[in-house]
Amino acid sequence: MPICSAASIIVPMHDHDLPPPPLFSLTAARMALDTPWKALNEIERLLLLPLAWLRSQVAGVGWGVGWKFYGLPIIQKHRRSTMQLGARLELRSTARSNPLGAQHPVILSTRRAGARLVIGDDFGMTGGSIVVEQEVVIGQRVTVGANTVIADTDFHPLAPARRRAAPNDGATAAIHIGDDVFIGMNCLILKGVTIGAGSVIGAGSVVTRDVPPGVVAAGSPTKVLRQVIAG
Ligand SMILES: CC(C)(COP(=O)(O)OP(=O)(O)OC[C@H]1O[C@@H](n2cnc3c(N)ncnc32)[C@H](O)[C@@H]1OP(=O)(O)O)[C@@H](O)C(=O)NCCC(=O)NCCS
Numbered sequence: 001m002p003i004c005s006a007a008s009i010i011v012p013m014h015d016h017d018l019p020p021p022p023l024f025s026l027t028a029a030r031m032a033l034d035t036p037w038k039a040l041n042e043i044e045r046l047l048l049l050p051l052a053w054l055r056s057q058v059a060g061v062g063w064g065v066g067w068k069f070y071g072l073p074i075i076q077k078h079r080r081s082t083m084q085l086g087a088r089l090e091l092r093s094t095a096r097s098n099p100l101g102a103q104h105p106v107i108l109s110t111r112r113a114g115a116r117l118v119i120g121d122d123f124g125m126t127g128g129s130i131v132v133e134q135e136v137v138i139g140q141r142v143t144v145g146a147n148t149v150i151a152d153t154d155f156h157p158l159a160p161a162r163r164r165a166a167p168n169d170g171a172t173a174a175i176h177i178g179d180d181v182f183i184g185m186n187c188l189i190l191k192g193v194t195i196g197a198g199s200v201i202g203a204g205s206v207v208t209r210d211v212p213p214g215v216v217a218a219g220s221p222t223k224v225l226r227q228v229i230a231g
Contacts, residue, residue: 070097081110086121100146102127145185
């Protein structure tokens with residue numbers, strides 16, 4: 001799995017995507033010596049586990065299989081919304097847990113009654129925010145790069161008179177992100193967008209229109225560059 005999201009039991013996976021070594025093994029000890037900050041990140045994660053579990057319960061999302069929180073995310077679930085998070089969720093909320101540096105803890109927020117945030121298994125994210133007033137549905141094995149924002153709302157109306165009258169009544173439209181999508185760092189995924197399965201969104205992109213499956217797309221506004229090459 002990519003560095004953006006993955007870690008092994010004691011230290012993150014090494015370069016070739018091999019399975020993590022057993023906790024008490026020479027390989028694990030070697031990796032801890034080579035990359036001590038990763039070992040410290042794991043120790044901090046384990047020490048924070050009870051608090052992370054508690055905060056998650058209080059937020060109303062329970063605790064899922066294999067969840068890993070590096071630092072504490074900010075989870076704001078409207079009590080009459082849906083926030084469904086899959087197995088092996090990995091959220092990196094501290095600057096030292098990813099060399100790109102989370103600029104703030106991961107924020108997951110459903111702001112209205114009836115809002116739906118549904119995230120599949122093996123989702124990873126560093127810093128950044130997912131803000132939902134209507135619907136954000138994310139598939140399986142999706143990786144979101146550092147400090148990316150996914151928001152299905154404009155927050156505020158565009159016309160000044162309407163903005164004064166109803167400041168929090170911005171336009172909303174559902175966002176759908178397919179399986180195996182990789183979104184680069186510092187992207188903005190805006191309302192109403194569908195990103196097709198297996199696509200890659202380049203760093204710093206502003207995605208305002210749908211992206212088909214299986215392509216590399218980038219820029220502001222995002223344009224398709226080419227097909228993703230298998231293998
Ligand atoms: C999108 C990306 C994966 C494409 O890599 P690539 O296939 O090697 O692409 P190339 O570098 O060959 O660039 C191909 C073209 O796309 C453009 N391009 C690439 N990335 C771009 C980006 N993020 N924004 C705008 N244009 C981009 C290049 O300028 C080039 O245009 P040209 O053909 O007119 O010269 C890569 O550029 C990228 O953004 N990587 C960062 C991923 C990331 O954020 N990782 C952190 C995760 S925590």
